[in-house]
Ligand SMILES: [Zn+2]
């Protein structure tokens with residue numbers, strides 16, 4: 001299946017969570033290109049504005065009904081997520097310009113982070129001591145000691161002395177289908193999500209199964225985080 005096909009609303013390359021900050025609220029961009037959305041007959045598509053670090057342009061176009069706007073620019077869904085995740089900070093944190101066209105990692109982390117944030121917050125609430133603040137950090141790139149880049153989203157509890165508990169989820173560019181969770185620096189969970197396994201095996205899954213499997217995947221991940229927080233006497 002094509003990179004940008006919209007076969008279903010399964011999360012392989014799309015996002016069931018609403019994206020109010022990227023969805024065009026009022027002023028859509030009207031172009032004269034055929035819309036890339038599957039089954040859409042509109043010829044009012046504006047080109048996706050995404051340009052990657054190799055100066056390659058995304059070749060999709062989206063009509064007002066199917067486009068996503070970030071800072072007034074039209075994007076496909078993946079690149080809206082990528083741009084929103086990376087923002088304009090990537091020149092300093094990532095070390096080079098926008099991720100490759102086909103790079104799903106920032107988009108995947110952003111989507112999962114949004115999906116599980118309430119549960120992580122609820123979990124951390126149990127470990128929060130009086131006076132501690134809760135902080136969620138948006139998706140950002142981190143270059144590891146091996147030179148590899150990972151995309152991560154973090155949740156922290158901190159007080160005036162600094163961060164005490166740090167939980168993160170991440171996708172490494174070297175293993176872009178694996179989602180991992182860390183407590184502090186320690187990786188406590190690392191699996192390929194079920195919807196990605198289905199995509200790799202070209203399996204169609206009904207929406208109910210998709211939701212159930214996704215939920216189980218998140219529960220396993222949160223359980224691993226919780227168990228580590230419970231067992232460890234060390235600062236995280
Ligand atoms: Zn369309």
Ligand SMILES: [Zn+2]
Nearest residue numbers: 048058076079
């Ligand atoms: Zn695009």
